[in-house]
Amino acid sequence: MIREIGSVIILSVVSIIVLFLLSKLMGYRQMSQMSLFDYINGITIGSIAAEMATELEDYHRPLAAMIVYGITAVCLSWIAEKSMTARRFLNGKPLILLHGGILYEENLKKAKIDLNEFLEQCRVSGYFDISQLQTVILEGNGKLSFLPKATERPATPADLNLNPDTEDMSATLILDGHIMEDNLHHSGKDRKWLTTQLNGLGYPDAKQVLLATCDLNNKLTVFAKNRGAHAHDVLN
Numbered sequence: 001m002i003r004e005i006g007s008v009i010i011l012s013v014v015s016i017i018v019l020f021l022l023s024k025l026m027g028y029r030q031m032s033q034m035s036l037f038d039y040i041n042g043i044t045i046g047s048i049a050a051e052m053a054t055e056l057e058d059y060h061r062p063l064a065a066m067i068v069y070g071i072t073a074v075c076l077s078w079i080a081e082k083s084m085t086a087r088r089f090l091n092g093k094p095l096i097l098l099h100g101g102i103l104y105e106e107n108l109k110k111a112k113i114d115l116n117e118f119l120e121q122c123r124v125s126g127y128f129d130i131s132q133l134q135t136v137i138l139e140g141n142g143k144l145s146f147l148p149k150a151t152e153r154p155a156t157p158a159d160l161n162l163n164p165d166t167e168d169m170s171a172t173l174i175l176d177g178h179i180m181e182d183n184l185h186h187s188g189k190d191r192k193w194l195t196t197q198l199n200g201l202g203y204p205d206a207k208q209v210l211l212a213t214c215d216l217n218n219k220l221t222v223f224a225k226n227r228g229a230h231a232h233d234v235l236n
Contacts, residue, residue, distance in 0.1 A: 012053040018063065019049050022070035038073070045069050092140040099135045111138050122146070170221070174212035177225065187214055198222070 022045065045066055052062035080087040095107040097118065108118065121144050122130055130136075135147040157164050171187040172180055173194060184194060194206075197220050203209055211223040 008054060011055070011059055014059075014063075015049040015052045015066075018052075018066055019045070022066065025070055025074055041069060041073050094140060094145075095138040097136045097138055097144070098130065098133060101131070107138070113138070170213040170215045172211070172213050173220075174206050174209045174222075176211075177207040177209060179206050189214065 048062045048066045048069070052059050052066065055062055076090055080090045095104075095111055097104055097107055097111070097113070103115075108114070118136075119130070122128070122133070122136070125144070125146055127133055127146060127148070132148055132152040133146055134149045137145045137147075139145055171183045173184050173187070173189070174180065179191065179194065184190065194212075198204070198206065198209065198212075201220075201222055203222065203224070206212075208225055209222055210225045213221050215221075
C-alpha cells in the first residue's frame, strides 16, 4: 500500500513536470486567445496527465500520448504561422455578424449563435441598443468585437484638438519588499535616489514597502505593507 502511494506521488510529480515543459513548448495563451482546438487539446493533455499519475504499470503509454499531443500542437502552430490558408483552416476566420444596420443571419447560423445569445453578448459589453453599433465581428477565438458608430463612441483628445503628454508604463521599483535592480537601472535611478525618496516618505527600509512604482515624471507611488488595500503615499 505504501509502495503504491509512493509510486502515485512520483508519477504525479513527473506528470506535473511534463505538463509544465509542454506548456512552455506550446507557449502561453490566455483562455480568450485559444482556438477551439487549443482548448480541447489542453483538456485532453490534462486528462492524460491525470491518468498517468495513477497508472502504476503502463505509465509510459499516457506519457507518450502527452508528448504526441504536445508536439502536434506545436507543429500545427508552426504551420499556421507559415501559411495563411492553414491558419484560417486551423484557427478559423472572423465572421461579420452585424454591419451598417444589417444582421447577417447566415453568419449567425455558421457561428451557431442565436439572436438571444447575440443580444446577451451585446449587453454584457455595454451595448443595450444595437443601433449604437456599426460592426460586430466574431473573431476566430469565439470572442465578439464591437465597433460603435462614430456618434456613439466616447470623445478622444483628437476630437477635441488636444495634445496630451505621452504616457508610458510605470516602472516597478519595489515588489513585496524587494528592490527590482534591473527596473531601477533602466529607469535611470539608483539605490541612493530610491533610499532618499523612501526616507522622505517615512520608510527607512524597503522591506516595509509592498509596492513602489515610478513614472516618467519621476513620481514615486508607494504602497506600504499591512496598511490595507487603499493606503498609499505619493511623492513628486
